[in-house]
Amino acid sequence: MRRRTLLAGALAAAPLAAGCSSGDGASEAASARGRTTLSYGIWDVAQAPGMQRIIKAFERENPEISVEIQLTPWTSYWTTLRTSMRGGTAPDVFWMNAVNIQLYAANGALEPLSEHIARDRTPLGRHPEALVDIYAYEGRQYGLPKDFDTIGLWYNKALFDKAGITYPDSSWTWDDVRDAARELTNPRTRVYGIAAEMDRQAKFYPTVFGAGGYVLRDGRSGFADQRSVEGLRFWTDLVDRGWSPPQSAMSEVRARNLFLSEQVAMNYDISAMASFMYGTPAIKDHGGVAVLPKGRERATVIHGLANVVSAKSRKKQAAWKFVDFMARREAAEIQAEGGVTISSYEGTQDAWLKSMPEFGLRCFIDMLDYAFPYPSSRNTAVWEDQEYLLLGAPFSGKGGIEQAARTLAQQMDRALDEEGK
Template sequence: MRRRSLLTGALAAPVLAAGCARDGSSADSAGGRTRITYAIWDPLQVDGMRKIIRAFEAEHPDISVKLQVTPFESYWTTMKTAMRGGTAPDVFWMNAVNSQLYASNGVLEPLDPFIERDGVDMSEHPPELVRMYTYDRTHYAMPKDFDLIGLWYNKKLFDRARVPYPDDTWTWDTFRDAAAELTDPKRGVHGVAAEMAKQYTYYNTIAQAGGYVIRDGESGFDDPRSIEGLRLWTDLIDRGWSPSQSAMTDTIGRQLYLSEKVAMNWDLSAMASQMYASPAIKDHGDVAVLPKGRQRATTIHGLANVISGKSEKTEAAWEFVKFVSSRPAAEIQSREGVTISSLAGTQRPWVESMPEFQLQNFIDMLDYAVPYPSSKHTAVWENLQPRLLGGPFTGRGDIAEAARTLARQMDLALEQEK
């Protein structure tokens, strides 16, 4: 059975004709105002989104926005149930993992008619992000923000080991040497957290090695250079320069970094505010660009806003989606310091919101960012990775053999998408 058929009841619900705006003035309106619903999952962004909503409502007094916050752990289950039951929010957050799945099942409103009508310039957002939310040459989402991966490091631990701080001259060799020198068994400190965390670790090094995760509907895990990118991490664990994978199952790399048990950790730009909230890391933590392999690369991801294909208030929903990606909203979001606004020229307030950190490094890495790998059923083949790569990441088995097995099984999953 093709996996698309498994979603028939959950996502493939009937929708109105794509691209046709529907007048919401008669539905769920009060006092002459059209009310739309907006679903998100990140509690750290609630304050910023409320400020954006207030600014939008001030400009559009005929539209009100009701914010719905659902924890990420239950967000997608809740969304599928709402789609099936006809109670989906008018506007909601989308990520790369689910974008093609929702677009291909016809439950999202195509945005091209609105973009063309209103002259929205999509080139003001990172092209990798725009492509991430384009399906079958149609835009289904408006980018809101982006995140990249940087090399977070603890200056106190570097100083104690007399290791120079990382900078843009670092290569994989420099990184490995530093991890060895920073590892201090007597103090219970490791040089780096070599976590089996796709977006944070090996997706980046696969690209840096010149490999790829997916291309033209086929897996790249069996490519020799992809294997080279994976092996960087398993070697760090095997040599004792990283905590064991089992230790990082109980306490993830981010927490080990925050508790000063690892000197380096590859992590999101979106975690900057969490780092800043830690007195120790605010005082002697910082971030650098990722070290260079055969080439430079960092994974870009970002959230986007979509309109439900079942919304009866498409015009109002579009006005809101357009506003959230506009300069006034982007500047509000940037000042909040939680995430980087995707609109060109609005990132400076975010960079300056935490002056103790060299956040400009994230902006500089945009020049060589690679998009988060995805397909229609990203979650299916991503779920194969912990099971098939877990052995080598825990010191059992060879990473090359595991990667080739993963590629074969991933290709079988991708075949079901056709």
């Protein structure tokens, strides 16, 4: 696989350090006369102020260590990271996501953390189990969660009131969504009931799980499973019936933007977007969110970022202290107060909930009980790219979702087979 080859090549450019103390001696001894300075790679400018407050708290507790943020926009984050690894200048600590964790762990780019966690009694059990599992690979923990997001059904109260429809709640099923989408769609005003965007995290992954299907299991694709097809069809039917804009209409404008501009009445979206909703006056005034409607079963998808330590860092002892600190309550509470994302540390979410009381955000916490981990493999991006290529036509109102799903399953299985070679 091309993606794996590129990363492996970047990592092979220099030998990898192996234990917690390996590679630390010269660098940290040299810094014994002063402070050890860590670099911290992140990509979200909205979270930078909160991360800086956490850093200040960490530095007060560890005056011998300082941390400098390296902010790289999402569009170039992973390319920049691979390049910096090749050149030996990767951040000591950096953000990781579900799509890339196995790829980086398998290629020796990340420091294994399990022994450090056990030694220092890092409270990993205070973070959602499904999220912790995402950042484990072959029995070892490589990342410590910092936040999480689940998916909810956002709705526009003003458009619901105008149509005389009761707001969504925990009793809603897929049938209720279809009925509401039909009643809310108004061709004259160009308002659609819902946006069936081809968004895997916020749209068809949770719906596949809600149908009782699966995306990835035991190294095989689940897209050919009839229940998975049922979940995909839930969305394509909405497009076919004209109750959602076709995918072609959202090629440049995301479903989120259509919701913010009040062109769609409902939209599945992640909890991390709450602050954007809150910053839009119209949605802040009459926006709401509910748990996802029930299909065959209740389901949502959990994802979140983790902090990892570079295997090439020459400051691993200090890097581990920082990562460990960020996985504990104090850092979690600081992050929650920022209101940008939900802290993953149990019992620290109230500050986030109270930061936007108009929305009733607790539903995102309630859904943890039936949240499925974001599906990933060693080369997730390879088969995820196929999803957009093969499902694009059905999501554009051209039909054929069953055949597209079967073809996707075949292509995905080939990619998964390649991972084992």
